[in-house]
Amino acid sequence: MDLSTLPQHQKVTAMARVLRAEVIKGLYGAEDQLPTEPELMKRFGVARETVRRALQLLKESGVVMSVQGSGTFVRRRPRRATLLREFRPHGGPADWIDHGTESWVPLDPPTAWSRGEVPPELAESTGLTGEVAVWACTRGIDTDPRVPLQLLKTYVPVGVVDQLPVLEKAAGPAAVLERLAQTGSPLSWSLVDGARMPEQDEAAALGTPIGIPLVQTLRVIRQDGAVVEATEYVVSSERFCITSRPDQDPDDLGLPAST
Incomplete structure (x- = not known):
């Protein structure tokens, strides 16, 4: 031609x-x-x-x-697997790859908490603005932890951290929610599923081309009506699709009621 x-x-x-x-x-x-x-x-x-x-x-x-x-x-494309995603009362999702076992393991020691801001594209979904405490982790699978397959970032408003300083020493979202639950007020959660294009460093970390969209799950935790934590989980749409059991009731999982 x-x-x-x-x-x-x-x-x-x-x-x-x-x-x-x-x-x-x-x-x-x-x-x-x-x-x-x-x-x-x-x-x-x-x-x-x-x-x-x-x-x-x-x-x-x-x-x-x-x-x-x-x-x-x-390029030989990777085999696409299915994540069966369930949420626990404290912590992140339990992902069952192709209905097997929960498989995520940290590839490196997670980052320490730092101060920053919620990315603009997440601000509307989370309702968070201003300064937040940020925690990040890169995960692989237990059969080959050298392959990075999931990125997650947790955001906690600095006002919440100032009232409960122990949160900034917590090792990730699971520990944050456990400590928040101990304050007495019940926690509620909501989920937003979506997709977005990766940043250059995210594509490099996941080993995926810059033009392949990421599948995104955003969990937002509220306490007394205010957002106290938000965690974004992203995987490559080339490697994974996400599903859940349609007959799964939050009460069956021991989860707090969704808002």
């Missing part, structure tokens, strides 16, 4: 679209090498820079990968 007659701004996307379609149709299989840059230049009638930009689009969307000194190859 000769793209030389197209306007310059259309050549990159047109070339990427053709190559993606050929991969989908099986013309190039997993781990097959794509033609070289000179071959693609000749085939599409475009300059080297156009070829490189088109291949970059395919890399970002997870279609191909580059091997230094060897060329560009069709």
